[in-house]
Amino acid sequence: MHLYDYAKGLVLEAGNHLRQWMTEAIDIETKSNPNDLVTNVDKAVEQFLVDQIKETYPQHQIIGEEGHGHNLTTLEGITWVIDPIDGTLNFVHQGANFAISVGVFKNGEPYAGFVYDVMADTLYHAKAGFGAYRNETLLERIPDTQLAQSLVGMNANWLAGKKITPVLMPIIRDSRSSRAYGSAALEIVHVATGQLGAYITPRLQPWDFAGGMIILEEVGGIATNFVGQPLAITHPDSVIVGNKEIHKTILQEYMKPHEDFLAPWHEHYQG
Amino acid sequence: MHLYDYAKGLVLEAGNHLRQWMTEAIDIETKSNPNDLVTNVDKAVEQFLVDQIKETYPQHQIIGEEGHGHNLTTLEGITWVIDPIDGTLNFVHQGANFAISVGVFKNGEPYAGFVYDVMADTLYHAKAGFGAYRNETLLERIPDTQLAQSLVGMNANWLAGKKITPVLMPIIRDSRSSRAYGSAALEIVHVATGQLGAYITPRLQPWDFAGGMIILEEVGGIATNFVGQPLAITHPDSVIVGNKEIHKTILQEYMKPHEDFLAPWHEHYQG
Numbered sequence: 001m002h003l004y005d006y007a008k009g010l011v012l013e014a015g016n017h018l019r020q021w022m023t024e025a026i027d028i029e030t031k032s033n034p035n036d037l038v039t040n041v042d043k044a045v046e047q048f049l050v051d052q053i054k055e056t057y058p059q060h061q062i063i064g065e066e067g068h069g070h071n072l073t074t075l076e077g078i079t080w081v082i083d084p085i086d087g088t089l090n091f092v093h094q095g096a097n098f099a100i101s102v103g104v105f106k107n108g109e110p111y112a113g114f115v116y117d118v119m120a121d122t123l124y125h126a127k128a129g130f131g132a133y134r135n136e137t138l139l140e141r142i143p144d145t146q147l148a149q150s151l152v153g154m155n156a157n158w159l160a161g162k163k164i165t166p167v168l169m170p171i172i173r174d175s176r177s178s179r180a181y182g183s184a185a186l187e188i189v190h191v192a193t194g195q196l197g198a199y200i201t202p203r204l205q206p207w208d209f210a211g212g213m214i215i216l217e218e219v220g221g222i223a224t225n226f227v228g229q230p231l232a233i234t235h236p237d238s239v240i241v242g243n244k245e246i247h248k249t250i251l252q253e254y255m256k257p258h259e260d261f262l263a264p265w266h267e268h269y270q271g
Numbered sequence: 272m273h274l275y276d277y278a279k280g281l282v283l284e285a286g287n288h289l290r291q292w293m294t295e296a297i298d299i300e301t302k303s304n305p306n307d308l309v310t311n312v313d314k315a316v317e318q319f320l321v322d323q324i325k326e327t328y329p330q331h332q333i334i335g336e337e338g339h340g341h342n343l344t345t346l347e348g349i350t351w352v353i354d355p356i357d358g359t360l361n362f363v364h365q366g367a368n369f370a371i372s373v374g375v376f377k378n379g380e381p382y383a384g385f386v387y388d389v390m391a392d393t394l395y396h397a398k399a400g401f402g403a404y405r406n407e408t409l410l411e412r413i414p415d416t417q418l419a420q421s422l423v424g425m426n427a428n429w430l431a432g433k434k435i436t437p438v439l440m441p442i443i444r445d446s447r448s449s450r451a452y453g454s455a456a457l458e459i460v461h462v463a464t465g466q467l468g469a470y471i472t473p474r475l476q477p478w479d480f481a482g483g484m485i486i487l488e489e490v491g492g493i494a495t496n497f498v499g500q501p502l503a504i505t506h507p508d509s510v511i512v513g514n515k516e517i518h519k520t521i522l523q524e525y526m527k528p529h530e531d532f533l534a535p536w537h538e539h540y541q542g
Contacts, residue, residue: 089448093422094466151364156449159430160440169431177360178427180451195365 003057003078003104004112004127010052011102011125014084015118018045022095038088042066045084045100053080063233065207072234075108081210081233086115087183095119101185103210105233113214115185124189124215132192132218141220142194144245147174150197153187155180163265164202167226167258171200171250184239188212191241192219198242198250202226206233212241222247226255226262238266274328274349274375275383275398281323282373282396285355286389289316293366309359313337316355316371324351334504336478343505346379352481352504357386358454366390372456374481376504384485386456395460395486403463403489412491413465415516418445421468424458426451434536435473438497438529442471442521455510459483462512463490469513469521473497477504483512493518497526497533509537 021041046066053060057078063069064082072079080102085091087098096119104112113132115124126132132139152175159165159172172178179196181187185208187199192215210233213223223231226238228251240250255262292312317337324331328349334340335353343350351373356362358369367390375383384403386395397403403410423446430436430443443449450467452458456479458470463486481504484494494502497509499522511521526533 089422093447096466151360151453154427156425156427156430156443156451159427160444172427173431176364177453178451179453180427180449182422182448182450195367 006056007080007102007104007112007114008123008125010049011100011114011116012123013052014045014049014100015116015121017048018085018100018118021045038066039085039092041091042085042088046082049080049082049084049102063206065205075105075233077107078111079105079108079233081105081207083185083205083207083211086185086208087181090182097181097183097186099183099185101207101211103207103214103233105210108233110214110217113211113218115189115211115215117186124192124212126215126218128214128218130218132215134193139193139215139219142192142243144243145197147171147197147246147249148176150176150246151195152176152178153180153190153196153199154178154201155182158202162202167255167262168200168202171254184208185212188216188223188241191221191243192216194243197246198240200240200250202238203236204239205236206231209237209239209241216241220244224251225266226251227259227266228255277327278351278373278375278383278385279394279396281320282371282385282387283394284323285316285320285371286387286392288319289356289371289389292316309337310356310363312362313356313359317353320351320353320355320373334477336476346376346504348378349382350376350379350504352376352478354456354476354478354482357456357479358452361453368452368454368457370454370456372478372482374478374485374504376481379504381485381488384482384489386460386482386486388457395463395483397486397489399485399489401489403486405464410464410486410490413463413514415514416468418442418468418517418520419447421447421517422466423447423449424451424461424467424470425449425472426453429473433473438526438533439471439473442525455479456483459487459494459512462492462514463487465514468517469511471511471521473509474507475510476507477502480508480510480512487512491515495522496537498530498537499526 043066046064061079083101085098086101090097100116102114110128112127158168184204189212190196191199223241314337317335332350354372356369357372361368371387373385381399383398429439455475460483461467462470494512
């Protein structure tokens, strides 16, 4: 079977299992950060995906949120980057508005992206070079927009007295309004559908952005870190996602004036 | 026909028209504030509701966002408080995530509330004293939660260097995380379903909160302004909505220390 079709079917199947497992009791554990809940369902979904991939493609590499492949030494061949539940707080508190996110890379280059809004049963998917889809509908290329006429995805947490707050505050002040949905993968695809003009956040893991990034690129959107570098699946990073125009504005007018702060902050924060 | 059933049918019918009118071109006008877009569809939906109500119940009073009944002198009898599209920016930018909000009051007291998420075809509704429903499902009473374990609805705009920012910032800092959906009516019903622990915003018009407030009260939630006064349909106000425990915490621990600022600010802001 073609790898793209296999991956698409696998993500949908994982979503079916997830909806079933949800009805069973959710046993919440707390990782190092109390805001970073992880549930048995997270782990079960990642294990399901890993088991299936390893059985079908034993030579493929896998990076997963719940502990798989965090020390890869090469990106040769096929690498899967998996977030079994992106938006765990939404999963726990809302029982909705979370996604399975999967990015597939060939020799480190984007090959295919999948973001599955499980409870809405909406699959965003793209094969690099062949356009992006919401279920069976081809997504149009996203138009350029001005910041002042755009909705910007950003969590108010980042404006609540953090070191990065003075950098981010003017962007929200100058936008039309802000939104916060609590799932990076879904917020990136909301940019890809034009529902948000941009999405900005100071730190994401590769599994948070890998799937969405590939979908976004297929509709002409741009994703970089706060200092304009491309995102990589080998390390966490700050993230600006947007249509070309708004991305350029944010980077040049709002980030560049802070480069003396951002460069060292960024290096430190990237870890 | 019973007034409650009539109102419920009317809201659903307005939603049907709205979905149809959406497919026609949206002709955007700009009111005094460029963030306050109003569309032909807003006006058409309000006019439809007003015409229907006036034909069936000529003696009823109507307060509507798009200009109806802004100078009522009495709340005797039945008063309808209508927002034809709550979340106009979402309507314009996303084509989803907006609601028709209707509150019905008898001699100024809550009688029935309706918040219709039009594109999701989900109607939240309540007759005062008889419980609240999501479509045909009875909503449970909402449990008490602690701020640190709760999602709080607040738009990042309010933390972007506003006068009220120092009051609101600590609430978000001490919460589990924040969300911003861009429709006050939907955010209030998200509190009523337990998907948010609280929703806080410095200024809403009566048509933004009237429908949701009645639904919320049926599941044991509380709505007041920032200085603990009940909301009234006669004037705009600041709004704290939450389960009993979190509402009390926000009011006593986060608002009360600022009462020297809030009382005069509030009087001024309330207009």
